[in-house]
Amino acid sequence: MIEVKQPALLERYQRLIEISRNLASTLNLENLLNQIVHAAADLCNAQAASILLYDSKKRELYFSATSNLAEPLMRGLTVPVESSLAGWIVTHREPIIIADAQSDPRHFSGVARSTNITTTSLLGVPLINKEEVVGALEAINKLEGGFSQEDLEVLTALGSMAAVAIENARLFQQSDLISVLVHELRTPLTSINMATRLLLRPETSTEMRENMIRTILDETNRLSEMTTAFLDLARIESGRMQFQVQHFDVLPVLEGCVRMMQARALERGIQIDLEARECQYQIKADPDKIKQVFLNLLHNAVKYNRPEGKITIKVDAEDELRVSFADTGPGIPEESLPHLFEKFYRVPGTEKAAQGTGLGLSICQRIIEAHGGRIEAQSEVGAGSTFTVFLPLEKSC
Numbered sequence: 469m470i471e472v473k474q475p476a477l478l479e480r481y482q483r484l485i486e487i488s489r490n491l492a493s494t495l496n497l498e499n500l501l502n503q504i505v506h507a508a509a510d511l512c513n514a515q516a517a518s519i520l521l522y523d524s525k526k527r528e529l530y531f532s533a534t535s536n537l538a539e540p541l542m543r544g545l546t547v548p549v550e551s552s553l554a555g556w557i558v559t560h561r562e563p564i565i566i567a568d569a570q571s572d573p574r575h576f577s578g579v580a581r582s583t584n585i586t587t588t589s590l591l592g593v594p595l596i597n598k599e600e601v602v603g604a605l606e607a608i609n610k611l612e613g614g615f616s617q618e619d620l621e622v623l624t625a626l627g628s629m630a631a632v633a634i635e636n637a638r639l640f641q642q643s644d645l646i647s648v649l650v651h652e653l654r655t656p657l658t659s660i661n662m663a664t665r666l667l668l669r670p671e672t673s674t675e676m677r678e679n680m681i682r683t684i685l686d687e688t689n690r691l692s693e694m695t696t697a698f699l700d701l702a703r704i705e706s707g708r709m710q711f712q713v714q715h716f717d718v719l720p721v722l723e724g725c726v727r728m729m730q731a732r733a734l735e736r737g738i739q740i741d742l743e744a745r746e747c748q749y750q751i752k753a754d755p756d757k758i759k760q761v762f763l764n765l766l767h768n769a770v771k772y773n774r775p776e777g778k779i780t781i782k783v784d785a786e787d788e789l790r791v792s793f794a795d796t797g798p799g800i801p802e803e804s805l806p807h808l809f810e811k812f813y814r815v816p817g818t819e820k821a822a823q824g825t826g827l828g829l830s831i832c833q834r835i836i837e838a839h840g841g842r843i844e845a846q847s848e849v850g851a852g853s854t855f856t857v858f859l860p861l862e863k864s865c
């Protein structure tokens with residue numbers, strides 16, 4: 469039998485202090501939750517740890533982070549308050565140590581059905597901030613033996629730090645998102661307001677009226693795209709985006725995206741080519757969300773291309789599926805590449821070229837990563853840019 473050495477309590481408390489410093493300096497909720505679950509698994513010598521946040525209106529808990537990297541699709545999975553161990557922790561506001569979850573009637577088996585993880589031992593603590601329960605932190609499957617009173621003490625300490633940090637990050641993100649949203653809404657609203665005022669004046673010519681109506685149409689479209697992007701981001705950041713996973717072939721999805729973007733491309737004389745072998749590229753994912761990613765990348769390739777430019781979409785597969793979107797636009801300076809997937813980031817000078825909020829790529833990246841994939845950008849100034857999506861492949865041809 470392999471012996472797993474448990475660090476002494478003092479050492480574990482020292483680690484906790486280090487962790488608390490890191491937590492205090494992280495305001496990005498997703499990073500924060502990830503740090504907490506990794507610290508929890510590590511400190512308690514557990515196979516995995518998860519945070520379930522509590523939605524008091526729906527009376528359910530949803531997985532917001534888990535240290536088990538093989539299960540990115542666990543995010544957003546919900547468990548009922550009435551019939552789960554996490555629910556028990558949240559309603560009783562008490563920690564729990566269980567030697568064998570399978571024989572505990574409170575254990576919710578839905579998670580094991582959707583993932584490959586079987587829970588044996590479990591240690592869970594409530595996350596309480598200012599009297600309010602925000603969720604539960606659970607460590608599962610102690611690597612050797614069962615969870616001890618000492619483990620419980622350490623996880624409780626981590627849990628109370630985590631609850632405060634989560635609240636801070638949420639507050640920060642809310643203020644961040646809302647103030648940016650309000651700011652962004654003001655510009656299109658001002659245009660619509662001005663256009664309507666002009667339409668009301670009798671001396672406005674027919675030609676001008678047509679112009680004004682077109683402006684109103686464009687700006688309302690923009691408002692609608694922007695609010696959708698904000699809602700998506702808010703959902704992803706709170707771990708509430710639900711993925712409806714199924715098996716499907718990506719080629720027809722890509723063909724649909726090309727058809728949808730064709731008119732916009734033709735307006736600027738841009739040609740879109742789709743290169744793929746006669747083959748099936750089966751993946752297991754949420755088709756609507758994957759389509760949203762492809763459309764976003766294709767839309768960028770049109771927006772940031774030169775007139776009469778080209779877009780080449782290539783699909784191929786070896787161990788994984790690879791879909792790339794190459795354009796003939798101005799390219800992206802090297803110093804901007806590391807920031808492309810940050811929310812609200814736009815390459816300096818972009819405002820002149822095209823409208824946007826700088827949210828598209830950050831949403832794409834989060835969706836792809838939630839599916840166990842990744843997304844990469846390459847670019848050469850003056851030649852063009854290529855964005856490549858990698859996803860786990862079920863089978864091809």
Ligand SMILES: Nc1ncnc2c1ncn2[C@@H]1O[C@H](COP(=O)(O)OP(=O)(O)OP(=O)(O)O)[C@@H](O)[C@H]1O
Pocket residue numbers: 697768769772773795797798799800808813814815816818823824825826827828829830853
């Ligand atoms: N294909 C591309 N070629 C050149 N620059 C690009 C390309 N795609 C993205 N960018 C740069 O990256 C920035 C971020 O892209 P992203 O899609 O996140 O935001 P956006 O297009 O500005 O707005 P949104 O997608 O939210 O409407 C863009 O503003 C642009 O500066």
Ligand SMILES: [Mg+2]
Pocket residue numbers: 764767768824827828829
């Ligand atoms: Mg975009």
